[in-house]
Amino acid sequence: MGRAAQRSEPVLYNRLAVMRAERGLSRQELADALDVNYQTIGYLERGEYNPSLDLALRAAEYFAVPVEAIFSRKPFTPMSEQLYGGARG
């Protein structure tokens, strides 16, 4: 999950790291696909940079999911919790 953006920028959480890991992509490969520098992927994943609308839409298009599945203004719940529920023993 993306860490909250620093400075005075609005907080934007994202699932880029999870989605990239699920697909077995390196940062460089994702950067190539989104036409950005590989470091920008790292800053995005750490929540230290908020993407433009264009870049967010390109990411959504690349992963073939709605943009709100990747970026959110509220923290994401873990995917396992979403899939299997949060109930414990």
Added chain:
Amino acid sequence: MVRAWSSWRHTWLDGYPQRTRRTVALVSLLAYPLSFVIPKPFGLAVLLAAAFGAISLLVFLLGQRTLSRDLDERQRLIRSRAWAICYWIMSLLVLTGVVLVESVFLVTDRLPTFDVRTVQAVANSAVMFVFTLPLATLAWIEPDPPGEG
């Protein structure tokens, strides 16, 4: 296999940690003016000035390449921040100079005069400073890249 265009977007700043970049930036900005105030035996000052001038020119040329390449949106944002900081630094320096001259004028009731050597040194330093400042600022504010994870 053809390498994607974005992977060529690495600038020369990418490969060095922030501490190294800041050291180079400080040396580039301070060494040239300093060479005019240190003792000058055996033409050392001229030699140092020439060396630092060459370094500044090299930094400027590398910077031109770095600042003008096809950057992505985050890099363009950082570059804009660097230009904005440069603007404020230059404004502050010019304002400081004007205030100093004006202060001397108010106290002594005449404008300060400088010998040719001093004026030339200040002018040379200012030129090198202007050349080097944008990239030095960029090198200063660009954070270390996040590790692969």
